[in-house]
Amino acid sequence: MDQDRQKKNAARAALNEVQDGMVVGLGTGSTAAYFIQALSNRVHEENWRIETVATSKESAELARSLGLIVKDIDEVSAIDLTVDGADEVDPKLNGIKGGGAALLFEKVVALRSKKNVWLIDESKLSPRLGAFLLPVEVIEFGAQQVYRTFVHMGLHPRFRMQNERDRKKTDSGHNIIDLDISAVADLSQLAEQLKSITGVVEHGLFLGICDKAIIGSDPIKEIERPQRQSADQRPVPTA
Numbered sequence: 106m107d108q109d110r111q112k113k114n115a116a117r118a119a120l121n122e123v124q125d126g127m128v129v130g131l132g133t134g135s136t137a138a139y140f141i142q143a144l145s146n147r148v149h150e151e152n153w154r155i156e157t158v159a160t161s162k163e164s165a166e167l168a169r170s171l172g173l174i175v176k177d178i179d180e181v182s183a184i185d186l187t188v189d190g191a192d193e194v195d196p197k198l199n200g201i202k203g204g205g206a207a208l209l210f211e212k213v214v215a216l217r218s219k220k221n222v223w224l225i226d227e228s229k230l231s232p233r234l235g236a237f238l239l240p241v242e243v244i245e246f247g248a249q250q251v252y253r254t255f256v257h258m259g260l261h262p263r264f265r266m267q268n269e270r271d272r273k274k275t276d277s278g279h280n281i282i283d284l285d286i287s288a289v290a291d292l293s294q295l296a297e298q299l300k301s302i303t304g305v306v307e308h309g310l311f312l313g314i315c316d317k318a319i320i321g322s323d324p325i326k327e328i329e330r331p332q333r334q335s336a337d338q339r340p341v342p343t344a
């Protein structure tokens with residue numbers, strides 16, 4: 106089954122996770138867009154009272170255009186469920202995200218969600234993370250210096266480009282540097298190292314965050330984390 110069909114299948118299956126009255130986090134990307142469409146259909150068919158929180162301007166606009174209520178993250182007291190796509194997922198449900206440059210808001214929303222479900226097609230499953238380049242969001246000021254640090258770390262950095270001349274800008278106005286982490290043995294250590302570099306805002310390693318992956322193959326497959334971490338057990342910065 107082609108990738109797009111699998112994305113749509115997974116998006117439909119994710120509706121089983123949603124209940125009337127929930128606050129739902131909306132991911133970013135083509136798969137998340139299929140979910141937003143499916144959710145809007147269900148909300149209108151069933152007359153549900155659902156509020157959503159979006160992880161990008163793009164997803165907020167899509168959701169609003171489809172008649173969903175989109176709140177600012179600081180307007181809600183809790184996020185019951187977030188449904189998002191991913192770029193690469195290992196058997197323990199660790200993943201790489203940020204192919205759509207929305208990793209910062211995606212991680213902020215995910216870490217504040219009671220449950221995180223990722224929708225993927227089979228091609229995104231990988232025995233070990235690193236086939237996909239790791240997106241890292243950096244502030245524009247001194248971005249070239251941070252780039253040099255990544256060169257010294259042997260991570261073969263490259264700036265994500267919007268076009269031939271301009272660097273890609275995230276919704277927060279930051280740059281993205283994509284890193285080759287295929288030779289990195291300890292990803293938790295790398296995650297810590299990246300966070301310790303001044304100028305780095307966030308990275309696309311989502312370790313221990315996803316609770317369930319829905320793979321849109323025929324038949325649909327689901328991988329669940331055996332022990333779910335509740336939102337307040339996750340490694341979030343203290344308020």
Ligand SMILES: O=C(CO)[C@H](O)[C@H](O)COP(=O)(O)O
Nearest residue numbers: 134135136190203204205207
């Ligand atoms: O992390 C993301 C955006 O920052 C996306 O979830 C990821 O890139 C998957 O995208 P798609 O569903 O289009 O394959």
